[in-house]
Amino acid sequence: MTVEFRRRHIALRAKLAESTADSLVVTHLPNVFYLTGFTGSAGVVTLKGHRCTLFTDGRYATQAPEETKSAGVKIAIAKGSLLQAAGHDFGGKSRSRVVFDPAHTTVAALRSLESAAGNKVSWQAESGWIEELRSVKSADEISRLRAAAKLISQVFESVLPIIRPGLRERELAAEIEYKMKKLGAEGPAFDTIVASGKRSALPHARPTERRLKRNELVVLDLGAILARYCSDLTRTVYLGRAPKRIKNWYRAVLEAQEAGREALGEGVECGAADSAARAVLALYGFADCFTHSLGHGLGLEIHEDPRLAAGQKRLLHAGNIVTVEPGVYMEGLGGIRVEDDVLIKKSGVEVLTTATREFLEL
Amino acid sequence: MTVEFRRRHIALRAKLAESTADSLVVTHLPNVFYLTGFTGSAGVVTLKGHRCTLFTDGRYATQAPEETKSAGVKIAIAKGSLLQAAGHDFGGKSRSRVVFDPAHTTVAALRSLESAAGNKVSWQAESGWIEELRSVKSADEISRLRAAAKLISQVFESVLPIIRPGLRERELAAEIEYKMKKLGAEGPAFDTIVASGKRSALPHARPTERRLKRNELVVLDLGAILARYCSDLTRTVYLGRAPKRIKNWYRAVLEAQEAGREALGEGVECGAADSAARAVLALYGFADCFTHSLGHGLGLEIHEDPRLAAGQKRLLHAGNIVTVEPGVYMEGLGGIRVEDDVLIKKSGVEVLTTATREFLEL
Numbered sequence: 252m253t254v255e256f257r258r259r260h261i262a263l264r265a266k267l268a269e270s271t272a273d274s275l276v277v278t279h280l281p282n283v284f285y286l287t288g289f290t291g292s293a294g295v296v297t298l299k300g301h302r303c304t305l306f307t308d309g310r311y312a313t314q315a316p317e318e319t320k321s322a323g324v325k326i327a328i329a330k331g332s333l334l335q336a337a338g339h340d341f342g343g344k345s346r347s348r349v350v351f352d353p354a355h356t357t358v359a360a361l362r363s364l365e366s367a368a369g370n371k372v373s374w375q376a377e378s379g380w381i382e383e384l385r386s387v388k389s390a391d392e393i394s395r396l397r398a399a400a401k402l403i404s405q406v407f408e409s410v411l412p413i414i415r416p417g418l419r420e421r422e423l424a425a426e427i428e429y430k431m432k433k434l435g436a437e438g439p440a441f442d443t444i445v446a447s448g449k450r451s452a453l454p455h456a457r458p459t460e461r462r463l464k465r466n467e468l469v470v471l472d473l474g475a476i477l478a479r480y481c482s483d484l485t486r487t488v489y490l491g492r493a494p495k496r497i498k499n500w501y502r503a504v505l506e507a508q509e510a511g512r513e514a515l516g517e518g519v520e521c522g523a524a525d526s527a528a529r530a531v532l533a534l535y536g537f538a539d540c541f542t543h544s545l546g547h548g549l550g551l552e553i554h555e556d557p558r559l560a561a562g563q564k565r566l567l568h569a570g571n572i573v574t575v576e577p578g579v580y581m582e583g584l585g586g587i588r589v590e591d592d593v594l595i596k597k598s599g600v601e602v603l604t605t606a607t608r609e610f611l612e613l
Numbered sequence: 614m615t616v617e618f619r620r621r622h623i624a625l626r627a628k629l630a631e632s633t634a635d636s637l638v639v640t641h642l643p644n645v646f647y648l649t650g651f652t653g654s655a656g657v658v659t660l661k662g663h664r665c666t667l668f669t670d671g672r673y674a675t676q677a678p679e680e681t682k683s684a685g686v687k688i689a690i691a692k693g694s695l696l697q698a699a700g701h702d703f704g705g706k707s708r709s710r711v712v713f714d715p716a717h718t719t720v721a722a723l724r725s726l727e728s729a730a731g732n733k734v735s736w737q738a739e740s741g742w743i744e745e746l747r748s749v750k751s752a753d754e755i756s757r758l759r760a761a762a763k764l765i766s767q768v769f770e771s772v773l774p775i776i777r778p779g780l781r782e783r784e785l786a787a788e789i790e791y792k793m794k795k796l797g798a799e800g801p802a803f804d805t806i807v808a809s810g811k812r813s814a815l816p817h818a819r820p821t822e823r824r825l826k827r828n829e830l831v832v833l834d835l836g837a838i839l840a841r842y843c844s845d846l847t848r849t850v851y852l853g854r855a856p857k858r859i860k861n862w863y864r865a866v867l868e869a870q871e872a873g874r875e876a877l878g879e880g881v882e883c884g885a886a887d888s889a890a891r892a893v894l895a896l897y898g899f900a901d902c903f904t905h906s907l908g909h910g911l912g913l914e915i916h917e918d919p920r921l922a923a924g925q926k927r928l929l930h931a932g933n934i935v936t937v938e939p940g941v942y943m944e945g946l947g948g949i950r951v952e953d954d955v956l957i958k959k960s961g962v963e964v965l966t967t968a969t970r971e972f973l974e975l
Contacts, residue, residue, distance in 0.1 A: 292817070309904070310817055313944075353720035358713075358738060361720055376720060425794030432787030437819075442800065455654070455672055457799075542671070582675075 255389055256322040259286055260303055262384050267298070272348040272375045274299040276337055276364065279355035281551040282381040284479065287322045289315055295333045296324070297340050299347075304340060306333045334360050338367025350377045379556070386548055386556040387570035392480065393594060396550065396572050399436075399482035400592045400603035403475045406430045407486055407606045414613050416465045416490055420445040420458035423471075431475040440474030440481040440553045451487070452586040454543055454578060466491045468585040474553060481553045483574050484604045485590030488611040497587075500579060501610045503535035504587045507577040508608070511545050511559070512593055515573070515600050521563035528577045529561070537579045546574040549592065571595040572603070617751055618684040621648055622665055624746050629660070634710040634737045636661040638699055638726065641717035643913040644743040646841065649684045651677055657695045658686070659702050661709075666702060668695045696722050700729025712739045741918070748910055748918040749932035754842065755956060758912065758934050761798075761844035762954045762965035765837045768792045769848055769968045776975050778827045778852055782807040782820035785833075793837040802836030802843035802915045813849070814948040816905055816940060828853045830947040836915060843915045845936050846966050847952035850973040859949075862941060863972045865897035866949045869939040870970070873907050873921070874955055877935070877962050883925035890939045891923070899941045908936040911954065933957040934965070 263275060263286075277283055277296040286296050286303065291311040297304045303324045307315045315326045329336035341349050341364075349368070351361065353376040365374065388396065409430050414423065424443040431439060446456035448467040456470075463469060467490055474483040487504075489497060511528035525545040532541050544560035549572060557565055559573055567573075576590030591604040625637060625648075639645055639658040648658050648665065653673040659666045665686045669677050677688045691698035703711050703726075711730070713723065715738040727736065750758065771792050776785065786805040793801060808818035810829040818832075825831060829852055836845040849866075851859060873890035887907040894903050906922035911934060919927055921935055929935075935957070940950030951970060956963040 314815075351720075353724065356720050358715035358718050358720055358723055359740070362715065378721070421794060421797070425791055428794070428800075429787055429791040432783060432790070435783070435822075438790075438804065453676075460797075 253321040255391060256286070256288070259384060260298065260323075263298055263380065266380050267350065270350065270375070270377070272350045272377075274341060274347055274349045275380075276341075276349055276351050277381065278334070278360060279352065279381075282355070282385075284551060285381060285385055287319045287324045289318050290479070291315065293333060295337045297337050299340065306336045306340075308333065332363060334363035335367040338364040341368040341372045343371065346371050346373075348373050348375055350375050350380070352376070352378055352380070354378050382556050385550055387568050388550060388572055388594075389570070392550065393570070393572070395478045395480040396482070396592070396594070397603050399475055399477040399480050400484070401605055402431070402434050402436055402477050403473055403482040403484045404604050404606035405434060406473060406475065407471065407484060411488075411611070411613065414463065414469065414488060414490070416463050418463050420447055420450075420461050420463070423463070424458040427471070427473050431473075436475035436477045437479070438476055440476045440483060444470065444472035446470045446586070449583055449585060452580045452582050452584060454580060454586070454588070463490060468497065468587060470586055470588055472588065472590065479551060481549045481551070482592055482604065483549055483553060483590060484592070484606060485576055485588045486606060486608075486611070487587040487589065488613055490613055493610070493612055498610060499535075500537075501587055503532060503537055504577055504579050504589050505608060505610075507531040507541075508575055508589045508591070511575045511577060512591070512600060512602065515567060515575070515593060515595055517567060517569045517595060517597055519567050521557050521559050521565045521567060522561055524559050524575065525561050525563070528575070532577065532579065540579040540581055541577055542580060543578065546576050546590075548573050567595050569595055569597045615683040617753060618648070618650070621746060622660065622685075625660055625742065628742050629712065632712065632737070632739070634712045634739075636703060636709055636711045637742075638703070638711055638713050639743065640696070640722060641714065641743075644717070644747075646913060647743060647747055649681045649686045651680050652841070653677065655695060657699045659699050661702065668698045668702075670695065694725060696725035697729040700726040703730040703734050705733065708733050708735075710735050710737055712737050712742070714738070714740055714742070716740050744918050747912055749930050750912060750934055750956075751932070754912065755932070755934070757840045757842040758844070758954070758956070759965050761837055761839040761842050762846070763967055764793070764796050764798055764839050765835055765844040765846045766966050766968040767796060768835060768837065769833065769846060773850075773973070773975065776825065776831065776850060776852070778825050780825050782809055782812075782823050782825070785825070786820040789833070789835050793835075798837035798839045799841070800838055802838045802845060806832065806834035808832045808948070811945055811947060814942045814944050814946060816942060816948070816950070825852060830859065830949060832948055832950055834950070834952065841913060843911045843913070844954055844966065845911055845915060845952060846954070846968060847938055847950045848968060848970075848973070849949040849951065850975055852975055855972070855974055860972060861897075862899075863949055865894060865899055866939055866941050866951050867970060867972075869893040869903075870937055870951045870953070873937040873939060874953070874962060874964065877929060877937070877955060877957055879929060879931045879957055879959055881929050883919050883921050883927045883929060884923055886921050886937065887923050887925070890937070894939065894941065902941040902943055903939055904942060905940065908938050908952075910935050929957050931957055931959045
């Protein structure tokens with residue numbers, strides 16, 4: 252059993268020891284992977300005393316032992332429902348109290364667990380235990396996230412030559428996702444955003460059949476999954492020579508992003524970075540045009556803890572990796588967003604994404 | 614309000630009228646789309662008396678009214694949690710009983726609803742009401758599914774020329790997904806499977822860095838989402854001249870697939886098609902090598918009702934669309950699977966996927 256998995260199991264056993272519960276059930280697949288290394292689409296993990304068990308089905312009879320070799324877990328191949336098998340695992344003659352995460356457990360799943368475990372077992376809802384562990388990345392995780400961030404930066408740079416008037420948003424998104432895979436990514440970490448012209452004012456635009464046009468902004472928001480870890484990058488480019496007004500606008504966003512990055516650090520409140528970026532935009536008169544929060548953690552999932560949002564008192568830790576992505580959106584006109592992935596270190600930060608932040612006029 | 618949406622709302626009100634409940638809350642996004650036309654990533658629907666309300670957030674203030682124009686729903690932009698806003702909608706002075714789907718509602722979500730609605734409201738778990746409606750496709754849905762099936766067939770045919778020894782599984786998967794998007798698809802309906810050589814014996818293989826080799830089988834399982842509806846196609850090809858043994862094996866799968874398709878029809882038990890395909894494979898001595906069920910419904914999601922599996926007593930209806938996908942897998946050797954999407958009609962069936970089922974030696 253490798254140090255990494257052992258550390259994770261020990262941390263959870265420590266949480267259990269501090270609580271009034273004695274066992275834990277895990278149903279959320281990224282958390283199942285985090286505790287066992289198993290990548291299949293059907294898995295439930297139980298932690299009970301010194302035993303960690305992965306329940307999966309017959310399709311994974313070969314794959315599950317291979318993938319979980321170094322995690323020190325027992326594999327149980329369930330014939331029927333995994334939840335029922337896991338529930339049975341908790342059942343027995345002695346009383347037991349099992350933690351589950353209410354945000355990842357459906358009402359139907361909890362009922363399955365309850366009915367299989369029987370009435371000696373009580374169930375305790377606790378949110379985000381594993382997410383909290385996951386928010387602090389290990390050295391191995393950091394190197395994977397660095398590689399994913401580098402890859403997505405290469406993808407961005409590789410599509411620059413084809414961004415020209417006439418190309419459809421959807422075609423550009425297809426090229427971007429194709430490049431990711433050619434460079435070895437498992438796939439996109441989310442639906443790639445290509446939003447041009449007025450549509451760039453929509454922070455969550457989906458690519459359409461619209462063709463890119465001269466003298467317009469194009470927001471590109473792209474992320475790749477590499478070795479299971481996510482990256483997330485946004486750049487905004489201009490097709491043609493941008494008027495002064497647009498350049499000024501871009502400068503405001505860029506300065507806000509710098510201010511956000513500079514406010515990050517070990518022991519700093521998450522909300523502070525959001526405020527720092529927002530304060531810069533306010534100086535430019537764009538306070539009302541930044542309609543979302545500054546950033547989010549990323550790792551096995553594209554949105555994780557910690558969240559960089561107004562009023563967040565949580566403190567940043569070395570090993571957190573977050574996006575910093577201020578944007579300015581003006582309905583009917585367009586939008587500009589600049590986003591990088593940033594690692595918090597014991598001292599200072601490291602920007603993992605490597606694409607230029609210079610304003611590109613293509 | 615268009616006939617289609619009205620019909621869906623009426624059908625649900627009829628279910629409520631038959632039950633002891635008076636209202637309904639819907640949290641599963643494909644179901645939210647089905648009832649309102651809304652495609653955003655944050656939406657909760659309530660059905661209460663003659664009012665249908667979509668709760669969403671400020672990001673969708675423009676998009677939600679546009680998309681739901683013809684659905685006759687009220688839009689409510691929530692400041693905070695959508696579930697709390699929806700819960701409040703049920704609260705009030707009079708007693709009420711609200712149906713929720715336990716398979717789509719987390720324990721945390723139910724608690725949010727409960728706390729916002731207050732103690733005059735009771736909650737009734739009912740599974741699959743909307744899924745049952747969704748399993749019978751309307752004329753509009755059928756034409757979308759037909760278009761998605763045609764598109765994926767074209768994608769398959771378009772990549773045939775590049776399938777040759779030396780190409781990596783992952784590269785071929787990337788080409789396939791790229792072609793989908795070039796042809797107008799929103800994206801893949803699931804992670805494309807390209808499994809070559811021994812890996813073709815794994816029904817759920819993910820594409821790897823492995824290079825295709827001469828004298829090996831390649832299983833391609835691909836699906837696209839077009840206008841929000843899914844398609845699903847599997848073909849197995851051979852690189853080189855196949856030995857007689859492999860041809861015989863392919864013939865067995867193909868005959869099993871034909872038998873499965875021929876067993877389908879209005880009023881037929883779902884399990885009958887599975888048995889028919891399995892009986893053919895048994896005649897060839899492959900009974901134990903077909904390790905999954907015959908097929909599944911598809912529509913807004915890639916796996917829907919009805920399921921074509923052993924013992925399923927549910928009757929097929931005109932308007933059901935299902936995959937028919939028998940496979941024969943031999944560990945250490947390889948696998949063959951052939952899959953089409955089939956519409957059940959009042960009389961007979963229509964195969965929606967158009968790719969040739971001939972055994973291709975490339």
